Amino acid sequence: MVETPLDPPRNAVAALRPYFAPALRYVGWFAFFLLLAPVIGPRGYGLFMLALSGIAIIEALLAAPVAQALVNLAVVEERHWSTALVTMIVTGAGASGALYALSNTLGMMMGEAAIGDMFRSLAILPVLGALTVVPMAALRRQGRDGPVIAASAAGLAAGGGIALSMAWAGAGPWSLVAQIVVQRLVECTALWGMLGERIGIVWSRRRFNDLVGALDWRALAVAWPAVSRLALCLVTGLILGPTAAGLVMLAARPAKAVADIFLAGTAERSPSAIVGRACRVVFPALLASALLPVALLPIVDLRWWGAVLPAQILLLGGIPAAVIFARTVCAQGRPAEPLWPLMQAVGGIVVVALAAPSGLVTIAMASVGWAAVIALVSLWPIRRTLGAGWRAALADAVRPCGGAVIAGLIAFLLAGPIGSALDPVPALCLLSAACWLAYLVIRGEPATAERPIAPLTAAAMQPGSGANSGL
Numbered sequence: 001m002v003e004t005p006l007d008p009p010r011n012a013v014a015a016l017r018p019y020f021a022p023a024l025r026y027v028g029w030f031a032f033f034l035l036l037a038p039v040i041g042p043r044g045y046g047l048f049m050l051a052l053s054g055i056a057i058i059e060a061l062l063a064a065p066v067a068q069a070l071v072n073l074a075v076v077e078e079r080h081w082s083t084a085l086v087t088m089i090v091t092g093a094g095a096s097g098a099l100y101a102l103s104n105t106l107g108m109m110m111g112e113a114a115i116g117d118m119f120r121s122l123a124i125l126p127v128l129g130a131l132t133v134v135p136m137a138a139l140r141r142q143g144r145d146g147p148v149i150a151a152s153a154a155g156l157a158a159g160g161g162i163a164l165s166m167a168w169a170g171a172g173p174w175s176l177v178a179q180i181v182v183q184r185l186v187e188c189t190a191l192w193g194m195l196g197e198r199i200g201i202v203w204s205r206r207r208f209n210d211l212v213g214a215l216d217w218r219a220l221a222v223a224w225p226a227v228s229r230l231a232l233c234l235v236t237g238l239i240l241g242p243t244a245a246g247l248v249m250l251a252a253r254p255a256k257a258v259a260d261i262f263l264a265g266t267a268e269r270s271p272s273a274i275v276g277r278a279c280r281v282v283f284p285a286l287l288a289s290a291l292l293p294v295a296l297l298p299i300v301d302l303r304w305w306g307a308v309l310p311a312q313i314l315l316l317g318g319i320p321a322a323v324i325f326a327r328t329v330c331a332q333g334r335p336a337e338p339l340w341p342l343m344q345a346v347g348g349i350v351v352v353a354l355a356a357p358s359g360l361v362t363i364a365m366a367s368v369g370w371a372a373v374i375a376l377v378s379l380w381p382i383r384r385t386l387g388a389g390w391r392a393a394l395a396d397a398v399r400p401c402g403g404a405v406i407a408g409l410i411a412f413l414l415a416g417p418i419g420s421a422l423d424p425v426p427a428l429c430l431l432s433a434a435c436w437l438a439y440l441v442i443r444g445e446p447a448t449a450e451r452p453i454a455p456l457t458a459a460a461m462q463p464g465s466g467a468n469s470g471l
Contacts, residue, residue, distance in 0.1 A: 019261055019262075019264050020149065021145065021148070021149045021152070021264075022257070022260040022261045022264055023261050024149065024152070024153060024156075025152060025156070026253070026256075026257040026260070026261065028153070028156045028157075028160070029156070029253070030253070030257075031160075032156075032160035032163065032164070032179075033250075034299055034300070035164055035167075036163060036164065036167050036175065036176070037300065037301055037304060038301045039167045039168060039172075039175075040167060040172060040173055040175065040176065041246075041301075041303055042242075042243045042246035042247050042250075042303055042304055042306075042307075043242050043243045043246060044172050044173035044176070044246070045173065045176065045245075045246035045249060045250075046237055046241070046242030046243050046244065046245035046246030046247075046249070047112065047114055047115055047118065047173045047242045047245075047246075048118060048173045048176040048177065048246075049233040049234075049237060049242075049245045049246060049249050050110065050112075050115055050233075050234065050237040050238070050242055050245055051115045051118035051119045051122055051177075052118075052122055052180065052230075053230045053231070053233050053234035053237070054119075054234060055099055055119065055122050055123065055125050055126065056125065056226070056230050057226075057227050057230050057231065057234070058095055058099070058126055059095075059125050059126045059129040060129075060223045060226040060227055060230070061220075061223050061227065062088075062091060062092065062095060062126055062129060062130060063088070063092075063126075063129040063130055063132065063133050064222045064223040064226065065215055065219040065220045065222065065223055066084065066087075066088060066133050066137075066211070066215065066219075067132075067133045067136050067137040067140070067222075068137075068218075068219040068222045069211055069214035069215045069216075069219040070084060070133070070134070070137035070138075070141070070211070070214070071137050071140050071141055072214050072218065072219060073210065073211075073214050076141065077207065078200070079202060079204045079207045080204075080207045080210065080211065081134055081138065081199045081200075082199055082200040082201060082202040082203070082204070083202070083203050083204045083207040083208050083211065084133065084134055084137075084207075084211055085133075085134045085199050085201070086201055086202070086203045087203070087208060087211070088130035088131065088133050088134070089127075089130060089131070091130060092126045092127040092128075092129065092130025092131065093127055093130075095126040095127075095130075096123045096124055096125070096126045096127045097123075099119070099123040099126065100120055100123040102119075103116050103117070103119040103120035103123065104116055104120075106119050107119065110238075112242070114173070118173065118174070118177050121177050121181070122177060122180070122181070124181060125180070125181070125184060128181075128184040128185060128188050129184065131188050131192075132184075132187065132188050132191055134199055135191035135192050135194075135195040136148065136191060138195055138197065139191070139194070139195060144194075147190075147191065147194035147195075148191070150190065150194065151186075151187045151190035151191045151194065152187060154186050154187070154190050155182075155183040155184065155185075155186040155187035155190065156183060158182050158183065158186040159178075159179040159180060159181075159182040159183030159184075159186065160179060160183075162175070162178050162179055162182045163175040163176060163178060163179035166178055216338065217338030217339055217342070218338040220338065220342070221338045221340075221341045221342070224341040224342055224344070224345040225341065225345070227345055228344070228345040228348050228349065229252065229256065231345075231348075231349045231352070232248060232252055232348075232349075232352055232363075232367070233245050233248055233249050233252075235349060235352050235353050235356060236248045236352065236356055236360070236363060239353070239356040239357060240356055240357075240359075240360075244360060247304065247306050247307040247310070247360055248307070248310065248360055248363065250304060250307040250311065251307040251308075251310035251311040251314055251360065251364065252311075252314060253311075254288055254292065254311050254314070254315055255285070255311070255314040255315045255317055255318065255321075258281060258284050258285050258288055258315065258318055259281060259285075259318060259321050259325075261284075262280050262281040262284050262285075263277055263278075263280075263281055263321075263322075263325050274326050274329050274330060274386075274393075275326070275393045275396055275397050277325065277326075277329075278322040278323065278325055278326040278397075279322065279397050279400045279401055279404075280400075281318050281321065281322045281325075282318060282319055282322055282400070282401050282404040282405075283400075283403070283404035283407060283408075283439055284318070285315050285316065285317075285318025285319065285321075286315075286316070286318070286319075286404055286405065286407065286408030286411070287407065287408060287411055287432070287435055288315050289312045289313075289315035289316050289318075289408070289412075290312075290408055290411030290412045290415050290431075290435075291411055291415055291428060291431055291432070292308060292311055292312050292315065293308055293312070293415065293419065294415055294418075294419040294424055294427050294428055294431070295424065295428060296308060297419075297424055298424045306360065307360070309360075309361055309364075310360045310361055310363065310364035311364075313361065313364035313365055313368055314364050314367060314368065316368055317367065317368040317371045317372075319375075320368070320371040320372045320374065320375035321371060321375075323375035323378050323379065323382070324344075324371065324374055324375055324378055326378070326382050327340075327375075327378030327379075327381055327382050328340070330381060330382050330385035330386065344374055347370055347374075348367060348370050348371075351366045351367065351369075351370045352366065352367060354366070355367075399442060399443050399444055400443045402442055403438065403439040403440070403441070403442030403443040404439060406438055406439070406442055407435035407436070407438045407439040407442075408435070410434060410435055410438055411431055411434075411435045414431060414434070415427075415431060418430060418431055419431075
């Protein structure tokens with residue numbers, strides 16, 4: 001069998017540390033959402049997402065690759081940091097200025113004056129994102145995750161507090177604009193304060209050329225997941241309107257949270273570690289998909305109920321997401337691998353654009369279908385990379401995945417009758433306990449050292465070897 005994060009860890013603090021940051025981020029967001037959603041409503045959230053998505057995509061493409069390039073550099077001198085800082089300040093200011101100038105045109109094109117006004121206020125985000133590149137990259141190179149988590153928590157708390165005060169004062173979607181601006185400003189300030197180093201304002205052509213050389217497809221790949229997620233809201237809103245954009249924003253969050261939390265962990269590339277991390281997302285995804293209506297009914301405004309069924313469908317995408325994750329880890333180091341996230345993102349955007357006129361349920365089904373296609377294509381490179389460990393990996397994945405599927409079926413069959421007969425909290429407890437018991441019985445004991453899977457050989461790890469020459 002494979003170990004899962006649901007097994008009792010030997011060292012609880014060390015075992016749970018990788019999951020803390022994503023769990024904190026999503027739990028904090030959802031807590032503030034529950035307080036803001038009744039006041040702002042789906043349309044208000046949709047107007048905000050239409051104004052934010054395009055700017056956030058530009059910010060992600062601007063900041064994330066440069067930060068990754070700084071992390072990837074073999075040697076970083078003081079002039080590298082100062083050159084990166086000056087470059088990002090100039091680039092971020094230019095991007096913000098251009099977006100500010102386009103705000104009126106955008107508002108007229110969309111027929112919503114509020115979107116143009118919010119777009120103008122959000123145009124500062126590329127500057128704030130650019131200013132976080134240097135401290136974020138420096139902390140990551142030092143292996144200091146604590147300051148990054150603390151800065152994120154501080155920004156979330158400050159932005160959420162401002163949003164709550166403004167929303168209950170009647171500011172509507174403008175409270176969300178204030179939330180994101182204050183959050184990014186506090187994060188930027190906290191990161192620079194925790195870095196504890198001075199960065200000069202000096203630009204060097206040679207160091208700039210080093211940074212440009214490090215901005216390869218591998219660095220750009222870190223931005224594509226964010227681009228894909230934001231494009232989902234943007235394309236949906238442009239085709240179906242602001243209310244649909246707000247609903248799809250909520251629908252996509254649970255699936256993203258499950259994937260980010262349960263796929264977190266170390267970058268170990270042994271077959272057992274890869275299979276273990278891939279398998280452990282299946283049970284939470286299926287259970288969350290089945291129990292989502294029971295969980296949301298007492299806490300979410302009924303105006304948001306149109307997001308529940310799409311969210312359930314998107315949560316089922318956790319199964320192909322697990323396979324795609326295994327492929328990403330297995331294929332690291334291959335020359336064409338950094339292009340893979342780009343293909344996934346572009347294909348997903350096209351699929352959403354084609355499915356959007358048919359409604360949110362069709363969008364969700366098309367997104368999961370696209371993920372399933374990518375997962376099927378990913379099986380071949382996984383098999384090539386694992387080599388002799390392929391059959392053992394499949395054998396170790398059968399019972400955990402089978403247990404997750406059976407538990408999910410139980411949850412889907414019983415959620416309706418039990419949810420209608422009991423109050424939400426007792427119903428959730430009973431269903432979760434029954435599914436967890438079924439999962440444990442079928443999965444059996446976690447893996448031990450008695451039957452290890454053969455590790456990847458050195459030859460199989462070489463990019464040009466036969467084990468890595470698949471798609």
